[in-house]
Amino acid sequence: MTEGGGVEGEWPHLSATPGKAGSPPSRLDDLEFLIETAESLAATLDLDQIIKRATRALALLVKRSGEAPSRAAFHRLYRGRLEVLEEVDEAGAHYGGDYPLEWNQAAELAIQTGRPKAVRESDLAPEIRALAREQGWRAGVLAPVRAGDRIYGLLIATARDRDHFHPEDERLMEVIARLTGLAIGHAENLGRHRRSARRMVALDEAKSEFMRLASHELRGPLTVIKGYLSLVLDGSFGELAPAARQPLEHIAAKAREMDQIIELMLETARLEDSRLLLKPEKIDLLAIVREAIKSHQPPGDTRIELRAPEQKVTVNADRERTAIIVGNLFSNAVKYSPPGSPVLARLWTENGSALVAVTDSGFGIAAEDLPKLFTRFGRITSGQAASVKGTGLGLYLSRELARLMEGDVVCESEAGAGSTFTLRLPLA
Structure with missing residues (x-):
């Protein structure tokens, strides 16, 4: 994208435009264009880059459809509002900001149906209609971008020529929107998996730290308990009543069992800290x-x-x-x-x-x-x-x-x- 918001470079097969000398884009041109778009979107997992590349692809598509200045933008749907995330404007204008979804009836309908929708002036709220007239926009098409089971946003193309867009443009916009939705969904899923993996690593580290602390803190008191039990059982504190021997032996057995658990925890901690030395x-x-x-x-x-x-x-x-x-x-x-x-x-x-x-x-x-x-x-x-x-x-x-x-x-x-x-x- 150029500093003024125009399209930075063109893909060679998009250089021909309808109504100019030479042949208009053929079905093969369209296929090559979509393949390049898919490859570009699949080459990144960064959401910002996906949105930039999708908007640029739309700008190239719109540019080839006519001579009048055109504009491509990506609007994210968030809590009933549309937020301008990216725009490529041949006239160098930038709008930014966000606005209520209800201001654009065509956008509401596209989101409800999941299909591209041509924008008429009557679809726009007065606030947007005034801006469109001021900038001279005469035609527009928008296509919903579905990521997973929700509408993530809209790809929107506008032009200053009322007859700028053709039915084939709408079909290609729909394909670009679908490719964009797949790329966004994939990036979001991978992001969730990465966050989950980081949480699991943090949880494992917390468990390891707990094992180290718990095993060290328990070993000292348990050693004292085992020592005194041994002294009591062997009569060091006087003759042991027969009725007391069995429960004390049971306690001693449980103390040995606890000692084995502590040893397991210590060995596991040594193993994971790479401090376990074999002989x-x-x-x-x-x-x-x-x-x-x-x-x-x-x-x-x-x-x-x-x-x-x-x-x-x-x-x-x-x-x-x-x-x-x-x-x-x-x-x-x-x-x-x-x-x-x-x-x-x-x-x-x-x-x-x-x-x-x-x-x-x-x-x-x-x-x-x-x-x-x-x-x-x-x-x-x-x-x-x-x-x-x-x-x-x-x-x-x-x-x-x-x-x-x-x-x-x-x-x-x-x-x-x-x-x-x-x-x-x-x-x-």
Whole structure:
């Protein structure tokens, strides 16, 4: 656009104009014009640029239709008013501002029908009619721009020649308006997705910060509680009444459970802050599995059965983190299994890897819920699983730790048929 508001340059195929020497624009010219317009609008996601390019395309279309000075503008519809966002005026005039929609009956009708509308002087309120007469505008066409399910605004073309516009111009204006609406809708949708993504990132950062603060603040008091419980249970403060032992042991078990949750939170925070340092070494995976079974063997009839070779199974991994992973798999299996149902653990080697599979007899996981399992704070909230408590960190951390050690954790399950979680680690 030039400083005075005119059209900056012309596309070559628009140079011919009706009534002049040479051929008027053909259907091929129109097609090329629309393709270039579509490409121009699709090349940006900036709303201001989309509106500028749409107005410029309209100005080029109007310019080729006659010799009289013409004007193209984009008016945004907002709360019952039309606001001039962009204008290309060959006479160099600029109007700007906004006005009530009711001042332009043709605009109201175009918005109601969603179709282009020719503007007659009788359609205009006195305020606009006086301006049109002052500037000498004799003809006008406007086309509504629909973005999604709403009218975003109007593309408006005016000229000083009463016979300036042809029916074909209205059809082309309608196509330009549709292309503009698609571009605006796409830009707005992408903007919403970007804002949503930024909110999700901020929320994730807030969750991470909470985990760091909460885990550090809880660990100190919990250590004191566990210490005093241990002293009470071993008789350091005198003989313990038999009736008090069972509830105190239950409290101690819950304190250990809370300690495990805090450790999960700390490990997750270290992982996300890139502060988690692994210490890979040759370790006996069978010994770690047996220790985890001993720690997670539930009371009552539910038993964890182990099928494994008698000899050591040596892997190259971080001992502490491997114990966390295996412990999480057994904890989940026991948590989601009905009382009295078996939990099966298998350990074997194949293709240079050691594998630990833990199978429960629980209610299983529907296919649509499987992707949630290994996400941070991912919990299944449908069906029977909704009643099971948890942080949603255990499986997320287990898979991330396994992958850091060149292994993986995968799940096979279906609703109503139990689940199998398998840890794979490289053999030493």
